[in-house]
Amino acid sequence: MALVGRAEAADCALEPQGEGRVATVVDARSFRLEDGREIRLAGIERAGTDQTRIRAALSAIIGGRDVTLHGEDDTPDRYGRQAAYVFVAGSEHSVQSELLRRGEALVSSDISEKNCAAALAAAETRARQARLGVWAQTAAIKNTESPGDILAAIGQFTVIEGRVLSVRQAGAITYLNFGRNWTQDFAATISRRIIPAFENAGLGPKSLENRRIRVRGVVSSRGGPRIEMLRVEQIEVLGGK
Template sequence: MRPISRGSASLPACAASLLALACLGRAEAADCAFEPQGGGRVATVVDARSFRLEDGREIRLAGIERAGTDRTSATAALSAIVTGRDVILHGEDDSPDRYGRQPAFVFAAGSEHSVQSELLRRGEALVSPDIADKNCAAALATAEDAARDSKLGIWADAAAIKNTESPGDILAAIGQFTVVEGRVLSVRQAGTITYLNFGRNWTRDFAATIPRRIIPALESAGLGPKSFENRRIRVRGVVTSRGGPRIEVFRVGQIEVLGGK
């Protein structure tokens, strides 16, 4: 177990507890098996993706995004899972983000799944495309799929996935992390940007934009942009507006091919 770099003043009082949690964490972290980064007891939930430990550290759940606009439901779900419980943190390092929060994959004592997986299984979160580890990404995607198939949480609403045939609905989600689904009508390149067009009117219809620097990663994954033409795909990311609604693709995990032509 790596040394705990922050909150070390409380270490003597809880060293035995944390050692036990770390051993438990290694056994349970099959879905996102990163190095253990300490742990503690959850004092309070801050929002749908963050909580504070009794030693004062604020933890940000890595690998997921907030689902929908109803923060109350997701916050309540997180609170029910972790408040007052001992947790073990996993990650590639314990460096805080620019807001002082420690991003981590979190396992509550006695749980076989990460907190992230539990939220996804309840339909209270979306998988983030920022996960570099393929096994971790696949495990979280499976949890999200299970909730979607069972219509749990946000997936009980048919509008949870935005349809590219209704660009106005996508525009209503500007600034939000959103899942959009539809058939790619055409693939066009303009300068350093490749456009996956889902309609014929660029001032109104939805498009996914792919910067040139991302193309090699997509091709390595068997997802060359031209292969998307006339295919149904699912795109996830933050919605912007440049004429019509847009999602910019920065990572391979933002695009999922749904079926044949």
């Protein structure tokens, strides 16, 4: 592996978790090695709905190639897949980073290693600014002023932007409201138990009122469309008040 590739792995604080040769790409985020292990790409989510194109992009990067696996835990998930950050032999960047640079993936919100999260976020930002891949589509980022578009993404990992009009607490849940009709408009929700984490990161809910922010996560429908904020990394402040 090239020096830059080793540096990236070190920045992500990854431990070696094995190696192998890619036998087949299963879908947009997973592949199978010749020894039968199925690997899921950690740290990224599917981008858009054209999974055939994204699968082809992944195949072009890793198809038939020798790869090394890095991660915090090599225990398979309930589907028998090992989550890992993957490096093609001789490559300067992780497979995740390459997909993000091409606009063929979204950064996940559950990356525990901060330097790794920052590196992948930077790759996504470059693709978004260059309007590559999924970012060439005007609907790549949903607008909170169009809640119907967000509802159409129920069950999908989605990136959403808008201005927080109000912050309200109901029981153990705090709502970041992006509209005035709670049964129709989009809201991000934060459980009381994790409010301290947001406050420690300078993202206390009240401080976000009247701020324009970007949120990411899986859309659900509870009244209007919702995304539950489970980690600080799901919120990005885009501008001043």
